[in-house]
Amino acid sequence: MDLRETVDEAAFRLEARTWLEANVPDSSLPSFDTAEGFALHRQWEKKLYDGRWSAVSWPEQYGGRGADYIKWLIFEEEYYRAGAPGRVNQNGIFLLGPTIMEVGTDTQKERFLPTMASSEIVWGQAWSEPNAGSDLAGIKSKALRDGDDWILNGQKIWASRAVWADWCFGIFRTDPEAERHRGLTFILCPLDLPGITVRPIAQLDGDTGFAEIFFDDVRVPVENTLGEVNKGWGVAMATAGFERGVSLRSPARFSEAVNRLVALWKRLGDKSDTALADAVTDVWMQAEGYRLHTYQTVTGMLEGRPIGAEASLNKIFWSEMDVRIHEIALQIIGPEAERMEGPLERWVDGFLFSLSGPIYAGTHAIQRNIIADRVLQLPKGM
Amino acid sequence: MKFSFTDDQRLFAEGLRELLANECPPTLVRDVWENGTGHSPELWAHLSGMGVLSMLAPESAGGMGGSFVDAILLFQELGRAAVPGPVLEHMAVAAPALASTTFGASLIAGDSIATLWVDDSPYVAHAGVADLILRDDHVLESFRTTDAHGMDGGRRLFTVSGGNRTDATPNVAGLDPFDAMALASAAYLIGLSERMIEIAAEYARVREQFGKPIGSFQAVKYLMSDALLKVEFAKAPTYRAAFSASIGADTLVRDISMAKALASEAAYRTSRSTMQVHGGIGYTWEADLQLFMKKSWALMRSYGDANFHRRRVSGFVLA
Known part of the structure; x- marks a missing residue:
């Protein structure tokens, strides 16, 4: 155990810091869940890619730096420290990308990874359905084989980034006889094909960060299958594990948020309120x-x-920590906590966004079941 | 940056777990509670023989010469078994702090037993079985003890009077004895919590109501998984504090306080949840759970409770 940075790690941190200081836009970009913000964030991703900072943990041949996970964490720390824009292609770079590297063919890697790293193609997710949310294995959208094509039919919902994204990835039922986790296939699909209708859904904050996607006899070549046919559940779970585990929310995001919270407390917090000071310290810890x-x-x-x-x-x-950080911030800012636009709007917007954390990528109820069943080996229920 | 233990460190901890599974089962802990000693000479000899008691004492004085990183998993294993007697006090502070004094040789060999009186409590844990007490700036011997009726039979409390004084300046590798005990207790509390969760999970697998094991009910799953969450997220801060202690980091006091605050809260939450999972049997003397719960309630308040340590962290973070 040595929790100090190596010389190599420190040099990497300095390189990242230097580049970010020179390149991060001075003023924050509009939300990437607006048309204008989406375009500006795509441009930012291209700039990151040109500096080879968009996917630091990827192999160099696909636009990365071959950095190990420790360096990835260091990069994230510097990224949030610099106040750099949100990652509009996180579904691609942090979730789908690693999955393609694990189960994709060489042709698929060559085809999808470089355009993902540069955000020439921005990816949306198409997993949940109206009747398959927490019970994700209840998926009904179908992919039927017709020659060299899949024909997709059905409806996806809560598809993140799908409003302006170029492609989506999702799981479809390819064996109508098979039940639940079996008979599902992981398919990659452009969002501008005939038969696709994307209907934006306004989130709690009013932005359209997710959408419904309707598939009506959509034709996709079978070469867009990721992993084996009828083995899509396993592929999806590899992605989900990575998402829940490490890549979706790097610690740097919260370290940066609590640092801002401490600064907010210093500026506006009632210093005689010891319960408030305790609460700030708790989330810092x-x-x-x-x-x-x-x-x-x-x-x-x-x-x-x-x-x-x-x-x-x-x-x-x-996700609970993120909610707590913002709850405390709103307590500190008092009347400003009611305003969607104002000098402290970032905290209000952040609070609304934090409330999605305990729901997406598997609700708390589902996560607790997983912990109880697989970590604590309690008997299956339901 | 490398946040992991070496194979040697892991293997030593596994060896200790195995030893304690054989030599310190709940029946042994219950025996020393009920025979009124709160200490097992046979277990003490095993721990001494394995080098656990002298882990932090320098090699030059006959100790194992380990660091707090070498010792932290051992504290945790001791907690998993709710090891009774002044093991932490002796191991984490007295043996290394007094290694170079006239008391050193017999402490490091485990021939004499030391406990501590380095907090502002009127009571001294384990004084009834200790040959000497290390106080802030001196060592006491030949003292008189009066039972103060501690709740944890493996950590008996006494008031102490009289005794012969010998001046001493305890210092464990740059740590104040109070802080060294806060760190050791944090790891011990994590071990206790892990064991309480194991005991309750086992109970939830076999106890049936409504024709099913109670562990299949979501209400029970949530109690258990929420406890595990607190325990798992107390671990890395505790190991980090051990690393900070091993290199004398500037952030040492903050890091130890963070560990003790988180481990104390995790242990209390775990004791409540695991007792709840047990239902009526959890409220009995007969259930082994009490051996672990009562130890956790004693240690979460010793060497600074969660409030004390949280305020100390505040002093650094909000300054």
Whole structure:
């Protein structure tokens, strides 16, 4: 155990910091869940890609730097420290990308990874359906084989980024006889094909960060299948594990948020309110605990101990922490907490966004079941 | 940056777990509660023989010469078994702090037993079985003890009077004895919590109501998974504090306080949840759970409770 940075890691941090200081836009971009913001964020991703910072943990041949997970965490720390824009293509770069590297063919890697790293193609998710949310294995959307094509029919919902994204990835039922987790296939699909209708859904904050996608006899070549036919559940779960576990919410995001919260408390907090000071300290410890826990997890991954169902613990931890950070901030800012536009709007918007955390990528109820069943080995219920 | 233990560190901890599974089962803990000693000489000899008691004492004085990173998983394993007696006090502070004094040789060999009085409590844990007490700036011997009726039979409390004083300046690798005990207790509390969760999970697998194991009910799953969450997220901060202690980091006091605050809260939450999962049997003397719960309630308040340590962290973070 040595929790100090190596010379190499420190040099990497400095390189990232220097580049970000020179390149991060001075003023924040509009939300990427607006048409204008989406375009500006795509431009920013291209700039990151040109500097080879868009996917630092990817191999160099696909536009990355071959950085290990520790360096990825260092990059994330610098990224949030610099106040850089949100990652509009996170569904692609952090979720689908690693899955393609794990199960994709060489042709698929060549075809999809470089355009993903540059955000020439921005990816949306198409997993949930109106009747398959927490019960994701209840998926009914179908893909029927017709020669060299799949013909897709059905409806997806809560599809993140789908309003302006170029492609989506999702799971479809390819064996109508098979039940539940069997007979599903992971398919990649352009969103501008005939037969596709994307209907934006306004989120709690009013932006259209997700959408419904209707598939009406949509034709996709079978070469867009990721992994084996009828084995899509396993492919999807690999993605979900990575999402819940490490990549979706890097600790840097929360370290940066609690640092802002401490600064807010110093500026506006009632110093005679010891309960408030305790609350700020508590979330500071949570963010620090999450950071340390992640470094430990990542060291384990580098040493050949992959993350399993414990990923569900992370997801509950960070999402509850995020809500708590913002609850305390709103307590401090008082009347400003009611305003969607104003000098402290970022905290209000952040609060609304934080409330999605305990729901998306598997609700808390589902995560607790996973922990109880797979980590604590309690008998299956339901 | 490398946040993991070496194979040697892991293997030593596994060896200790195995030893304690054989030599410190709940029946042994219950025996020393009920015979009124709160200490097992046989277990003490095993721990001494394995090098656990002298882990932090320098090699030059006959100890194992380990760091707090070497010791932290051992504290945790001791907690998993609710090891009774002044093991933490002796191991984490007295043996290394007094290694170079006239008391050193017999402490490191485990021939004499030390406990501590380094907090502002009027009571001294384990004084009834200790040969000497290390106080802030001196060592006490030949003292008189009066039972103060501690709740944890493996950590008996006493008031102490009289005794012969020998001046001493305890210092454990740059740590104040109070802080060294806060760190050791944090790891011990994590071990206790892990064991309480295991005991309750086992109970939830076999106890049936409504024709099903109670562990299949979501209400029970949530109690258990929420406890596990707190325990798992107390671990990395505790290991980090051990690392900070091993290199004398500037953030040492903050890091130890963070560990003790989180471990204390995790242990209390775990004791409540695991007792709840047990239902009526959890409220009995007969259930082994009490051996672990009562130890956790004693240690979460010792060497600074969660409030004390949270305020200390505040002093650094909000300054």
